[in-house]
Amino acid sequence: MDVARGETLGLIGPSGSGKSSLLMLMGGLELATGGHISALGQDLTAMDEDALARFRRNHMGVVFQSFHLIPTMTALENVATPLELAGRRDAFDVALAELEAVGLGHRAGHFPAQLSGGEQQRVALARALAPRPEILLADEPTGNLDEANGAAVMDLLFDLRDRSGATLIMVTHAPELASRCDRVIRLRDGRLADPTAASEAAE
Template sequence: MIEASSINKTVNTSAGSLCILDDINLAVAEGEALAIVGPSGSGKSTLLGILAGLDLPSSGQVKINGEDLTTMDEEGRAAIRARYVGFVFQSFHLLPSLTALENVALPLELRGDRDALVMATEYLQRVGLGERLSHYPRQLSGGEQQRVALARAFASQPKILFADEPTGNLDTATGEAINDLLFQLNAEAGTTLVLVTHEQVLANRCHRRITLQAGCIVDTETAGRVAAG
């Protein structure tokens, strides 16, 4: 589903060239849940962004479902993201002027789904926010906002879901509930999941995890996925 070959990422700084990713080779199978772990500054979020087509590597190749993102312009990559990809971020990225229902429905409406409001309502009910449809983000707790973000991601029925520290801004109890919901929805939809996390418990719930250090993959291991619940 995802193939990354010889990925390198360097940026120019006042001190010279800085290597963020160094010769990353990675394949993620359809339906697999992969955790990317490692210390802060190891390149995790940069790798996630490149795999998702949000950023380009300095060299190397990334393919999603056989289509080479690195040969496309931004319009082409955006079309691939619209076709295959959903996102959940640590900071929620909800539009403050839209209700929960409108935030979830918007991506569906933009791609022309006629039943966008029906789908949005269904997924908000599935994440336990059926009574919060007309609430704005400022009227929701952090955990509720992340539930809206999950509903928005899964309502689009993506083939691949990228999650960057999805519970990083939540307290422990709320984070655990969100994790359960993430894996429950993931299992039901058969989605390929790629997530960045500092939480070993969350990483252990994936099929496999890779560890980055100083931009290199230093370890790969099967995590032995634990059922949601």
């Protein structure tokens, strides 16, 4: 399967079909037992855990269904953390600007438990996009949100992606979200349902 730079790709299929596993393999969050995974010209399957962590820090943003915010940190600190790990001296200035971009500048000092589900997911989006990743992975980013909040988060995700030019790969069960992607790949029983279509990507 090939994914072109700047493409928006939707991964769909029934529960247990392997969508999230494929996404985690793409991000080096799970290790492949065979084959090769290349991203931005680098072989992820040849990297150890430290090298994979550095690669994600420098090139990828990940948005999870369950937010995965650090509960003891404020929204501002959560967004600033990956920037600090990358050695950015302006980490908190950039983090605040990202929170403002998702409409949460006024909630920067709040902890995750003080935020609604929609607000927590927007913080997670700001955290993923703050380092300006070339690849953005999203695993059911609206799965824990009600319909209104889910629609707002998805509008925001696509808007931020358009502004950053990142490659977006998204797992979703929602047909209306998949329809917004440039291309959709269906998985069934751990395999691509249409391998021929999946391999077609513009250079």
